[in-house]
Amino acid sequence: MKTIDEEKLRQIVGDANIKTDPSDLYIYGSDSSVHHAMPWAVVRPKTTEQVQAVMRYANENLIPVIARGGGSGMCGQTVPVRGGIILDMKGMNKILEINLKDVYCRVEPGVVDDDLNLALKPHGMFFPPTPASSRIATIGGEIANNASGVRSVKYGATRDAVLGMKVVLPNGDLVNLGARTRVEASGYQLHKLMVGSEGTLGIVVEATLSFVPIPEFRCMGIANFNTLKDAGEAIGSIMASGAIPSMLELVDDVAIKAVNKTMNLGLKEVAAALIFEADGMVREAVDYEINKMKAICQKHNGEDIYASYDPKERDKIFLGRKSLFPALSKYDDNLASTALADDMAVPYSKMAEMAGKIHEIADKYGIVMTAYGHCGSGCMHTKILMDTKRKDQWESARKAITEVYDYVRSVNGTTSAEHGIGLSKAESFKIEKADSLHLLALIKKAVDPNNILNPGKLSQAPEDWVTATNLRYSVNS
C-alpha cells in the first residue's frame, strides 16, 4: 500500500472529517455491487476549496481519488480497486438556491435526491430522474451515473435535467461548465460529458438543475398478458403510437411468482403484466393517454385491464412491482440477489424477445433470473439469484451475463441504461464501444493525465470481473 500523508489531509479537512481506521476503510470499500477493495483514507470535504486542496495533493503524489455519494452504486463505481482516497461528498450537502423565476436550483453534490424533492414540493415542483434509490442517492452520484428511474420515459434521465455545474479537475483547478439557461448551443457541452463519467473526469462541487411542475393528475393502469410476446408488442405499440406514458413497467412471470411466493400477494400468475401511468395538469389529457394505452393493451390480448386515479388504488396496482426487490431477496434463503447485468436497454420492438432470452439463458445455466423494468425507456432490469458461496455459480453467472450482453448488442441495445458500468459491466461496454474507446482514452488523458480519478473503471476496468476484482462474498474455492 502506498503511504499517504494523513497529516496533510487532516490539515485540509480537519480531524473530524477523516477516517483511516481499517474498520472504517473496510466499510467504505463496499457499495451495492458485488465488489470490494480497501481505500487508504476516507476524507469528507465541506467546501470547494477543500476538494481543490485534496486534488492538488493527490495529483502531485499520484494518489487515486474516488468521489462517493450514497454508496448505492450497483456496479462498483466507488469501489477503490487501486486504493487511494475516498472523497465522501455527503459532507457537501447544501441546497444553495431554489430559483422559481428562472426554474433552476443549485445544489452541492451531497444533497440527497429525496431531500431536494422535499424542498421543491412546497413550490409544486419536482426533480424528475427519481431512481429507486432516491432516498439515499446523492445528486453527485446521480450525475456521475446519469441516473434515471420509473418516470424517465416521460421526463428523461439526470443528463436531461443538468443545466450546468462547477467541477474540480484532477489538478485542483475549478471550472464552470454549462449555463443557467435551458439551452446552450455552442461548444462541447462539457457539463453533459461529466454526466455518466463515473467520477473519472472531475469532482462535481455544485450542480445547476432544472425541475418540473408536479402534475395535478396521475392515473395508473395494469394489464395482464398470457405471453411475453404480447406484452412486449404492447410496449412497442404504446411507444410507437405517440402516447406519452409517465411510467411503463414490465413484470415477468418469475417476478410475479416471486412476489406471490414471498409476499403472498395473490397476483394472477400470468406470463407478464404491464403497469402504465399517465400524468398531467388536465384530467381529460390524462384520460386520453390512459385510454390510448388501455386500447393498445387490449389489441395485444391484454386481460384484466384496469386503471385508477385513486392513490390507494394506484398503490395497490404498483404493489407487485414495488414488492419485487424484497421478494427477490427473500426468494430462497440459499440464494442471494446479485446486481449483475441488471439494467440493459434494447429497442422497444425487442423488449419481449429480450425478456424471453433472459429466461432461456437462466435455464441453460441453472440460475434464477427475472425480467422487469422501465420498458417505456427501453430499460430491462434483471437480478441474478445464486448461491454466492459456490464458485461454479459465479462462473455460470458470468457465462449467462456474457450471453445476455451478446444478445443486447446484437439487437443494437446498450449495456447499461441507468446503473452505469463501473467494474461489473466493463466487458460488454468495451465491446459495445470498441470503435470509440480510443476517444474515451484521449479525453481521459487530456483531463486527467496522471490517471488519478477513479482509475480502473469504465474503459479501464478489467474484462474478467469475476477473477480480476475482489468479490465481496465469501466464495468457496
Next chain:
Amino acid sequence: MENKTKEFKHLEKWQKTLANCIRCGYCYEHCPMFKYTGWESDAPRAKIITAFGLLSGEVEPSESVSQKMFSCFYCKRCEAACSSGVALTDIFTDAKKDLVEMDLKGPGTTSTTKLTCARCLICLKACPHEARSYDGKNIVVDPVKCQACGICIEVCPAGAATIQNSFGTDRNMLMDRASNFFSTHEAAKAIIFACNWSYYPDLQASVLPDAETRDKNYEILVNMCGGRLEPQLLMAPFLYNAWGVMAAVCPEDKCDHKGNVRAKKTIESLKNTFKSIDIDPERVRLVEIKAGDKAKFKAEIDTFMDNLNKMGPIR
C-alpha cells in the same frame, strides 16, 4: 475472497443472511446515528458489512469495531424497512456477544455509570431491559442487554448514568438545539420532541437554503425514546419564549422501552404544573404515533400549531 470463519459462535449462524443483504443502503434513511454523524460507518449497513468482515476474517476484532457494533439505539427502524428481511439488530446483538467474549465491550451507546453514583439503585428498576445490576459495590451494566434507550439517564437523580456517545440525543444537546432554533428563527413558536419510532423523518441529510427555512415556526427534535422526556427538557423551550411543546411517542403496545407510560406521566404532571400557574395546559401536548404514520404526525403538528396560534404567546 477466501472463507476464513473464526471464533464467532453467535455471529456464525448469520453467515447466509449477511451474504443475502443486498447492501442497498436504504437503511441509512432510518438510522438516527447516520443522520447525526453523516458517516456511512455509523449506518446499519456498515455494521452488517463489519459483521460480514469479522466472519470472513477480513476485519480484525478491535476497539474501533467494538465501538461501531455497540452503537445502536435499537429503534429497529432499519430492520422494519429492510427489503432483504435482514434481522439487523439480532445480528448486532450476536456480534456484541462474541465481542464481549473477546473482552471488547463497546461502549458505543451502552449506558455507563459515573463515580458520582449514589447507589440508590433506581436505575435497576427503571431499566426495561434488565441490563443493570448491583454487585454489592457498583452498578454493573450488561453491554449486550443494554439497548441505549437512556431511561436510566433520565431517572438517575445524581446524573451518574450516562451514554458516552449519545449521537445528539443527550438532554443538553437537545436543549442547545432548541435554544439555537429560537435564536435563529424569528417565527419560532414550538418544539416537537419525537421518539425515533413515531417520527418518520425521511433522510433529511441535506441543508435547505435560508429562504426555505426562515419562516419555520417549529422544529422537530428526535429524542430516541418517549421515556427520556423529562420535565427539564420539556420546559427548556419555554425559557426561549416558546408558545408550546409537543411530544410524539409510539403507542403503548408498540413501545419496547415502556417509554410511552413514562412520557404520559411526565406530560400529565407538567400539565398540572401549568394549570397551577395559570398557563393553558394545552400548550404541552402528547400524541401517539404509530411507526411510519407520517400523515398523522403531520396532521397532529398542524392541529397543535393551529391551537397555539389561537392561544398566542404566553404572557
